Amino acid sequence: MRPPTCLPRRARPGPARRWVLAGIALVIGSAAAPAWARPFTDAAGRVVEVPERPLRILAAGPPASVLLYTLAPDRMLGWIRSPTAEEKPFLAPGVRDLPATGRLTGRGGTANVEAVLALKPDLIVDVGSTAPTYASLADRVQAQTGIPYVLLDGHFSRTAESYRQLGALIGAQAAAADLAASAEAIVADVARVVAAVPEERRPRVYYARGPKGLETGLAGSINVELLEVVGARNVAAAAGPGGLATVSPEQVLAWNPDVILTQDAGFRAGIAADPLWSGLKAVRAGRVHQVPALPFGWFDAPPGANRLIGIRWLAHVLYPDLFPQALDDATRDFYRRFYHVELDARQVETLLSGATGGRTP
Numbered sequence: 001m002r003p004p005t006c007l008p009r010r011a012r013p014g015p016a017r018r019w020v021l022a023g024i025a026l027v028i029g030s031a032a033a034p035a036w037a038r039p040f041t042d043a044a045g046r047v048v049e050v051p052e053r054p055l056r057i058l059a060a061g062p063p064a065s066v067l068l069y070t071l072a073p074d075r076m077l078g079w080i081r082s083p084t085a086e087e088k089p090f091l092a093p094g095v096r097d098l099p100a101t102g103r104l105t106g107r108g109g110t111a112n113v114e115a116v117l118a119l120k121p122d123l124i125v126d127v128g129s130t131a132p133t134y135a136s137l138a139d140r141v142q143a144q145t146g147i148p149y150v151l152l153d154g155h156f157s158r159t160a161e162s163y164r165q166l167g168a169l170i171g172a173q174a175a176a177a178d179l180a181a182s183a184e185a186i187v188a189d190v191a192r193v194v195a196a197v198p199e200e201r202r203p204r205v206y207y208a209r210g211p212k213g214l215e216t217g218l219a220g221s222i223n224v225e226l227l228e229v230v231g232a233r234n235v236a237a238a239a240g241p242g243g244l245a246t247v248s249p250e251q252v253l254a255w256n257p258d259v260i261l262t263q264d265a266g267f268r269a270g271i272a273a274d275p276l277w278s279g280l281k282a283v284r285a286g287r288v289h290q291v292p293a294l295p296f297g298w299f300d301a302p303p304g305a306n307r308l309i310g311i312r313w314l315a316h317v318l319y320p321d322l323f324p325q326a327l328d329d330a331t332r333d334f335y336r337r338f339y340h341v342e343l344d345a346r347q348v349e350t351l352l353s354g355a356t357g358g359r360t361p
Contacts, residue, residue: 040169043153043162044130046138050148051122053171058119058147060104060126063154063304066296067127067162069095070305070338071179072172077101077119087295089347092340105137113144121147123170127162127304128154128222156225159305160184182337186308187229190315193322194231203318205232206257206282207299213260213267213277214249218242222303230314232259249276256281259318260288263297289317292351295339309334327352 037052057075059065065080073092078101088096101119102111105126116124126138130151142149150169152162160180167176207224209215217224219237223244227234235255236247253276260282262268268290271277282288291299291310298310312330316323331351332343343351 040148040150042130042150043158043165044135044138044151046135046151048142048148048150050150050169054122054169056120056122057170058101058116058121058124060124060149061106061128062103062302064125064127064152066302066304066306067152067166068125070340071163071166071176072170073340075170077121083295090295090335090339090341090343104141105134113141116141116145116147123147124149125152125166125169126150127152154303155222156229156303156307159308163305179338183305183308186311186334190230190311190323194315194319197231197319197322202231202233203258204235204255205259205261205318206235206252206255208252208260208262208264208267209244209300211264211267213262213264213271214252215244215246217300218245223300225303226299226307226310226314229311230318232314232318252277253280258282258285258287261291261299261314262288263291263293263299263301265290287317294351305338308338 038050039047040050041047055075056077057068057072058077059068059080062080065076068076069091073095076095076098078099080101080103082100083091083096102115104111104116104124105128124138124141124147126134126149128134128151130153134151138149138151141147152165154162160183163176163180163183164173167173167180205227207216207227209217209223216236217234218239219234219241221243224234224236235257236245238255239245239247239251258281260271260280268288271288272283277283291297292313293301296302296304296306298313299307309331312323313327316325316327328348331348335341335343
C-alpha cells in the first residue's frame, strides 16, 4: 500500500516523510481496504492517488454530503450533522441514522484529524470552492492523515460535471451519468422558458436568511446562484460582489424587492405584522415565499446538488403564468431519483406548504 500523493501542487515527500505517511495509512487501514491504484485530477488541478473503488467515503462538508448521498448512499460514513426528526422521513431508511462526522471545511468546522482517523475512510471528498485556501486545506489534511482528499467544483453550473467526476472517482459511472443527465434536463427545461422573459418582467428578489431576515448573498455569492439561473435579479447585488453578508433594515427598505425568499418559518409568519417589513412591495403583494427545506434546502443550505429541485419550484413562484403546472409530480420524481425515497401525499404537502405564497402549487 502506498500513501496518496498530490502533484503538481507540491513535491513528493522525502523518504523519511513517506515512511511517516505510510505508517499512518497502515494504522488506519484494514485488510479489506482497497489498494492505491490510480491518479485522479480533481477540480482544483491537484493530482491525487486514489483507490480503484473506494468503499468508505467521508464528506468534508454539507454540499459533498448531499452529492455523495444522491449518488452512492451505501458508501457514506455519516452525515455532517445528525438529521433531525423532521428530516429523517425524507431520507433513505438505510442511511438516515448514520452518525454525525462533523465538517472539515467551511464555517464552523468541527471535525479534527483524530476524528477523521477514527472513521477509517478510504477517501475524503469536498464539494465547493476550489480556491487556493481550500486546496491548501485538502493538502494539509491529506498529509496529516495519509487519506486521499479530492476537491470537486460546487458551483451550480458544474453540478452535472461534478456528478460525472464523482462517478469516475468512485467507480459509479453509470449511476452518475443518469443523475448528470437528469440535472441537465431540469435546468434546460426551465432555462428554455425563462430565456424569453423580457428584462422588465424579471422580478427583483431579496433572499432573507436567518430569523431576522437580514443575512443575504451579495453579487456572485454561491448561495444565490439560482436567481441568475431563473433570470431573476438579486437586489443585494447592488451592494457589490461577495459572499454572505449582514445588511440593515434600511437597506432592504431602499431595495424594496418584488419577491422575498426565506427558509425561516418564523420570519415568514411574522413579516406582515413587522413594521420594518410590512410596507415592502413583496409583503404587500403576498410574494414572500418559504423555501422548502426537507431534508435539504431547495434554494440554499447547503448550496449543493439539492438545489436542482429548487429550479422548478423557483420558476413556478416567480413566473406562475409561465409555469402553471402542479409541482407534486416533479417533487415526487426528484425525491425518487435523487433522494431514494417514495413520497406520499402528506409528505408532498409538507414540502410545498407555505412555499408558494398562498397560491396552490
